[in-house]
Amino acid sequence: MPLKHYLLTPGPTPVPERVALAMAGPIPHHRAPAFEALFAEVREGLKWLYGTKQDVLTFASSGSGAMEGAIVNFFEPGDAIATVNGGKFGERWGKIGKAYGLEVHELNVAWGHAVDPALVEAALRENPRIRAVCVQASESSTGVAHPVREIAAVTGKTDALCIVDAVSALGTMPLPMDEWGIDVLLTGSQKALMLPPGLAFGAASEKAWKRNETAALPRFYFDWRRERDMQRKNQTAWTPAISLVVGLAEVLRWLKEMTLPEVYARHERLAKASRAAMEAIGCELFAKRPVVSLTTVVSPGGIDSDKLVKTLKTKYGVTLVGGQDAAKGKIFRIAHLGYFDDLDIVVAVAAIERALADHGWKAKPFGTGVGAALEVMATAEAK
Amino acid sequence: MPLKHYLLTPGPTPVPERVALAMAGPIPHHRAPAFEALFAEVREGLKWLYGTKQDVLTFASSGSGAMEGAIVNFFEPGDAIATVNGGKFGERWGKIGKAYGLEVHELNVAWGHAVDPALVEAALRENPRIRAVCVQASESSTGVAHPVREIAAVTGKTDALCIVDAVSALGTMPLPMDEWGIDVLLTGSQKALMLPPGLAFGAASEKAWKRNETAALPRFYFDWRRERDMQRKNQTAWTPAISLVVGLAEVLRWLKEMTLPEVYARHERLAKASRAAMEAIGCELFAKRPVVSLTTVVSPGGIDSDKLVKTLKTKYGVTLVGGQDAAKGKIFRIAHLGYFDDLDIVVAVAAIERALADHGWKAKPFGTGVGAALEVMATAEAK
Numbered sequence: 001m002p003l004k005h006y007l008l009t010p011g012p013t014p015v016p017e018r019v020a021l022a023m024a025g026p027i028p029h030h031r032a033p034a035f036e037a038l039f040a041e042v043r044e045g046l047k048w049l050y051g052t053k054q055d056v057l058t059f060a061s062s063g064s065g066a067m068e069g070a071i072v073n074f075f076e077p078g079d080a081i082a083t084v085n086g087g088k089f090g091e092r093w094g095k096i097g098k099a100y101g102l103e104v105h106e107l108n109v110a111w112g113h114a115v116d117p118a119l120v121e122a123a124l125r126e127n128p129r130i131r132a133v134c135v136q137a138s139e140s141s142t143g144v145a146h147p148v149r150e151i152a153a154v155t156g157k158t159d160a161l162c163i164v165d166a167v168s169a170l171g172t173m174p175l176p177m178d179e180w181g182i183d184v185l186l187t188g189s190q191k192a193l194m195l196p197p198g199l200a201f202g203a204a205s206e207k208a209w210k211r212n213e214t215a216a217l218p219r220f221y222f223d224w225r226r227e228r229d230m231q232r233k234n235q236t237a238w239t240p241a242i243s244l245v246v247g248l249a250e251v252l253r254w255l256k257e258m259t260l261p262e263v264y265a266r267h268e269r270l271a272k273a274s275r276a277a278m279e280a281i282g283c284e285l286f287a288k289r290p291v292v293s294l295t296t297v298v299s300p301g302g303i304d305s306d307k308l309v310k311t312l313k314t315k316y317g318v319t320l321v322g323g324q325d326a327a328k329g330k331i332f333r334i335a336h337l338g339y340f341d342d343l344d345i346v347v348a349v350a351a352i353e354r355a356l357a358d359h360g361w362k363a364k365p366f367g368t369g370v371g372a373a374l375e376v377m378a379t380a381e382a383k
Numbered sequence: 384m385p386l387k388h389y390l391l392t393p394g395p396t397p398v399p400e401r402v403a404l405a406m407a408g409p410i411p412h413h414r415a416p417a418f419e420a421l422f423a424e425v426r427e428g429l430k431w432l433y434g435t436k437q438d439v440l441t442f443a444s445s446g447s448g449a450m451e452g453a454i455v456n457f458f459e460p461g462d463a464i465a466t467v468n469g470g471k472f473g474e475r476w477g478k479i480g481k482a483y484g485l486e487v488h489e490l491n492v493a494w495g496h497a498v499d500p501a502l503v504e505a506a507l508r509e510n511p512r513i514r515a516v517c518v519q520a521s522e523s524s525t526g527v528a529h530p531v532r533e534i535a536a537v538t539g540k541t542d543a544l545c546i547v548d549a550v551s552a553l554g555t556m557p558l559p560m561d562e563w564g565i566d567v568l569l570t571g572s573q574k575a576l577m578l579p580p581g582l583a584f585g586a587a588s589e590k591a592w593k594r595n596e597t598a599a600l601p602r603f604y605f606d607w608r609r610e611r612d613m614q615r616k617n618q619t620a621w622t623p624a625i626s627l628v629v630g631l632a633e634v635l636r637w638l639k640e641m642t643l644p645e646v647y648a649r650h651e652r653l654a655k656a657s658r659a660a661m662e663a664i665g666c667e668l669f670a671k672r673p674v675v676s677l678t679t680v681v682s683p684g685g686i687d688s689d690k691l692v693k694t695l696k697t698k699y700g701v702t703l704v705g706g707q708d709a710a711k712g713k714i715f716r717i718a719h720l721g722y723f724d725d726l727d728i729v730v731a732v733a734a735i736e737r738a739l740a741d742h743g744w745k746a747k748p749f750g751t752g753v754g755a756a757l758e759v760m761a762t763a764e765a766k
Contacts, residue, residue, distance in 0.1 A: 012410045024407040064621040099603040198624030220482040238447040241581030
């Protein structure tokens with residue numbers, strides 16, 4: 001029998017059957033009342049998910065398009081921004097800023113570590129020209145959760161905006177935009193929203209919209225004001241990715257049925273179980289302040305993690321990802337965001353136990369990792 | 384019984400069942416060999432469809448994103464461009480150019496008419512600073528086919544680029560990029576490619592890539608050089624819209640099975656049949672040089688075409704579109720691009736005959752339009 005496939009990557013993530021079937025139906029026309037009603041439902045659901053009274057805008061693009069939008073809509077040429085760079089996605093803020101002529105102050109953080117909010121506060125104090133702090137809620141190249149709430153508290157006392165890429169975080173943990181004072185909050189479709197890639201989302205606070213009035217960087221496709229004015233009419237400026245919007249409506253309905261506290265608790269439980277399993281078999285965790293959306297693990301015994309990932313894929317059908325850039329060959333990453341349950345973690349841990357042994361590393365008897373994961377799950381249920 | 388729905392709009396267009404089912408399958412990871420093999424197949428198929436040796440780049444965006452890319456990758460601030468403005472999409476070239484600080488020379492053409500290539504030639508002669516001519520192969524707001532081949536022959540004798548938006552044209556008519564000397568050729572997924580919206584495509588000639596070396600407009604998400612370098616490795620710079628790429632592979636396979644001459648002949652036949660039907664019932668065609676992808680018709684007897692469109696939708700389940708801007712209330716548009724056959728045209732014409740009568744206009748007996756369409760189809764078959 002061909003291998004069954006298990007997708008445990010931090011995007012794309014598995015699409016639930018009911019969502020895939022909804023998207024396989026006939027395509028409604030985007031200028032028709034039926035689509036407008038659907039889009040109104042989606043807009044309302046996104047506000048609920050974001051915890052905001054602001055408009056949450058939908059774009060036909062990947063998350064990087066929303067990151068570009070978060071830059072080009074809120075600055076003037078030559079403006080200074082601070083970026084938290086502790087991984088691939090943090091680095092991207094700097095690349096976008098430079099592409100559009102901004103003065104970029106990178107707050108460099110060692111891979112695997114979270115930024116210290118005091119460092120952000122000091123940067124803003126020392127350089128009052130800095131007009132924004134750009135950060136990831138979940139840096140998925142390292143599995144680190146940056147302290148977004150604390151950073152928003154810092155920027156909230158200044159004129160700087162707090163710009164948060166939550167592409168692999170939103171829907172896995174509370175990120176109440178208005179309550180925490182986040183100024184720009186981004187996400188994408190292919191993570192906790194359980195859809196294929198192709199949609200990105202962004203919302204802006206009053207403070208950010210005020211800034212937008214004088215923003216002078218060039219923009220067209222990612223012009224948020226034009227989108228806001230259109231989307232308030234339940235239309236989009238450019239043709240929307242209709243089938244994905246149909247799927248999104250189904251996802252938002254399902255998230256409401258499950259309730260957000262339940263969804264967050266499940267992600268928390270899966271993350272705890274994964275970490276406990278890896279530690280039980282003697283592996284070191286890579287992220288010092290781990291996100292709940294993925295678990296990053298140092299490959300033990302000098303095993304090249306790329307080779308381990310290959311074994312997992314070809315022998316067990318389990319798709320994980322290894323490390324990038326500074327972490328290449330050194331770490332592997334177990335994603336558990338979106339459509340994942342307890343037994344998906346059992347599958348991943350069991351396959352990892354086997355694959356590590358295939359590569360000559362077996363510190364504990366088979367089942368040790370799985371057992372630790374099950375303990376965490378049973379304890380969570382008993383509470 | 385609820386109404387059956389018939390979608391005859393110039394994007395989105397109906398998605399064939401085999402394509403919808405392919406897209407409903409499990410999502411492959413975009414950094415995995417299986418996706419790379421699929422993307423290699425897609426890249427090859429797109430070159431075949433474009434008639435080019437150049438790379439055809441795939442973007443997660445709607446067609447407007449590809450239009451933005453066609454501007455930001457080939458110019459310097461202050462460069463002059465000429466745009467053919469004879470409809471909504473022609474107008475968009477000017478908006479994008481101005482958003483990025485270009486000097487825009489609009490060649491205005493009355494709605495319903497095609498641009499005269501002599502006008503383009505004169506503009507380039509009078510203003511040698513013009514570095515490109517931007518035009519639509521199919522201006523879907525009016526149903527007009529601009530003479531792209533002739534315009535490319537004109538720009539070919541100058542330093543100017545010929546930039547062609549073929550979003551609603553490619554796959555309906557021959558547009559051999561290399562043979563005709565088109566410098567930048569764009570299209571989108573939701574037209575003749577029979578997919579949901581969410582993918583856009585662009586290719587550039589040697590002449591355009593040479594220009595790209597000194598292009599200095601800011602860009603990041605739509606940076607074509609970065610995409611080209613990645614896509615040559617069967618990867619994308621940013622997360623691709625994976626499910627749509629899976630569908631695209633299926634579409635390209637099917638187009639190859641049908642063969643392009645057959646596909647173009649079918650579009651030609653459906654267009655001829657639609658025009659013959661409308662003229663037979665006494666309606667005036669709006670486009671003086673009609674495209675094969677849609678048929679635009681002046682609403683007869685002073686009937687508000689928006690009301691006619693509403694009747695078609697609510698009483699017959701047939702979704703057409705009316706006119707925009709200058710043509711609002713005055714025309715209706717029957718699209719037949721992509722997954723359409725002869726009997727789809729029969730459905731559209733029959734419903735139009737009924738709906739016009741509902742609005743008090745009936746110049747000919749019922750069946751006159753359908754009969755004219757069938758005559759065209761039978762004649763085409765006899766050849």
